[in-house]
Amino acid sequence: xxxxxxxxxxxxxxxxxxxxxxxxxxxxxxxxxxxxxxxxxxxxxxxxxxxxxxxxxxxxxxxxxxxxxxxxxxxxxxxxxxxxxxxxxxxxxxxxxxxxxxxxxxxxxxxxxxxxxxxxxxxxxxxxxxxxxxxxxxxxxxxxxxxxxxxxxxxxxxxxxxxxxxxxxxxxxxxxxxxxxxxxxxxxxxxxxxxxxxxxxxxxxxxxxxxxxxxxxxxxxxxxxxxxxxxxxxxxxxxxxxxxxxxxxxxxxxxxxxxxxxxxxxxxxxxxxxxxxxxxxxxxxxxxxxxxxxxxxxxxxxxxxxxxxxxxxxxxxxxxxxxx
Numbered sequence: 001x002x003x004x005x006x007x008x009x010x011x012x013x014x015x016x017x018x019x020x021x022x023x024x025x026x027x028x029x030x031x032x033x034x035x036x037x038x039x040x041x042x043x044x045x046x047x048x049x050x051x052x053x054x055x056x057x058x059x060x061x062x063x064x065x066x067x068x069x070x071x072x073x074x075x076x077x078x079x080x081x082x083x084x085x086x087x088x089x090x091x092x093x094x095x096x097x098x099x100x101x102x103x104x105x106x107x108x109x110x111x112x113x114x115x116x117x118x119x120x121x122x123x124x125x126x127x128x129x130x131x132x133x134x135x136x137x138x139x140x141x142x143x144x145x146x147x148x149x150x151x152x153x154x155x156x157x158x159x160x161x162x163x164x165x166x167x168x169x170x171x172x173x174x175x176x177x178x179x180x181x182x183x184x185x186x187x188x189x190x191x192x193x194x195x196x197x198x199x200x201x202x203x204x205x206x207x208x209x210x211x212x213x214x215x216x217x218x219x220x221x222x223x224x225x226x227x228x229x230x231x232x233x234x235x236x237x238x239x240x241x242x243x244x245x246x247x248x249x250x251x252x253x254x255x256x257x258x259x260x261x262x263x264x265x266x267x268x269x270x271x272x273x274x275x276x277x278x279x280x281x282x283x284x285x286x287x288x289x290x291x292x293x294x295x296x297x298x299x300x301x302x303x304x305x306x307x308x309x310x311x312x313x314x315x316x317x318x319x320x321x322x323x324x
Contacts, residue, residue: 001049002299004280006082007180007207009153011122013082015274016295017052017209018045019283023067024060032060033287035067041286042071048296052082054183054209054283056127057108058089062115069116078118085112086157086183088127100130100138109150124151125183129159129323135167136174143176155181155207158322161196168204179206183283185322186210188219188254188269188311189247192320202278213273213282214266218242221255221265246316253314257307266291270298272311 002015022031023038033041045053053072055064065085072081087108090098098104109124124145130138142154156164156179164182171178182201186193187210201208214220251265258265273282286292303311 001296003051006153006280008205009180009207011082011153013052013281014050015281015299016050017054017281017283018042018050019211019285020053020055020064020068021059022285022287024064028060028063031287035070038067039071041292042068043075044292045286046075048292051080052084052281054084056086056089057091057112058086058127061091062111065112065115069118073117082122083116083118084123084125084155085116085121086125086127087112088130099133100126101133102137102141105138105141105145109145113150120150120152122152123155123181124153125155125157125181127157129163136170139167139170139176140174143171146177153180155179155183157183157211158185160323161200164197165200181207181209181280183209183211185212186273187213187215188272189215189242189250189315190318191315192318198278207280208278209281209283210273210279211283213284214269215242218247219251219254219265219269221251221258244318246314249314253311257311261301263301264294266294267298267301268303270295271301271303272308274298275303275308
């Protein structure tokens with residue numbers, strides 16, 4: 001396993017991050033694995049050298065955090081792992097049980113720590129932009145979370161580049177803790193982040209930890225246009241984001257190169273994203289025994305310039321999605 005600095009910080013993270021949305025309560029999503037089924041994947045990730053784990057308060061309404069926390073207490077020393085969680089999503093019926101107000105953030109960080117069974121998280125991220133709360137309020141509160149010792153660093157997730165830039169400016173102007181990472185959607189069939197967000201992150205030394213590097217399984221080579229997998233049937237995001245005819249063309253081109261290399265599709269898709277300058281650690285999911293081993297193997301797959309050109313050639317501009 002390779003380890004890299006997390007953006008401009010001194011913290012070292014594995015080149016792959018294990019996303020834990022897959023682990024939680026089956027009543028939340030039908031494709032989620034319960035704790036008994038999830039623990040072997042967390043154990044295998046540690047065995048393979050992954051030290052970076054990402055979850056969120058909203059995943060299975062907190063159960064994902066609980067599963068991750070118990071596993072880390074049983075399987076690793078706290079200082080050996082990098083634990084990230086997120087805040088923003090709806091956590092109850094009250095209007096204050098969501099969003100990025102001071103009230104919501106200070107409540108939710110305590111709730112997340114309680115579920116994780118930890119004194120602090122290494123990375124506390126805003127899951128989306130809150131259009132109803134002044135960003136000044138959010139950034140000052142996140143600064144206070146770090147100063148209190150409940151988080152080591154703060155990060156952001158999918159938003160427009162101007163919003164992220166505004167957040168960085170406000171932090172600098174007020175001497176508050178700065179975002180050190182961006183968790184955005186980036187894969188072979190959604191490359192809109194190349195326009196503004198990725199150059200911004202490169203310029204500012206921001207760690208980039210893309211979610212859905214396999215387009216929610218669309219690039220794994222086991223789907224056609226009918227989106228027939230169990231995950232896709234119970235995942236409205238997949239249908240909304242990855243069902244255009246040109247997406248299938250990109251997936252077919254990926255399959256061609258995978259066959260030429262005699263490698264699984266997912267290894268080629270991950271090798272492509274890992275080849276991109278400024279990408280710190282793609283967030284991978286694992287729900288089948290071979291997923292983690294295939295992902296680790298992708299670290300050693302080096303694509304030629306011609307292979308990269310062929311993979312990127314069929315891409316067509318997409319509408320910007322998931323920034324609301």
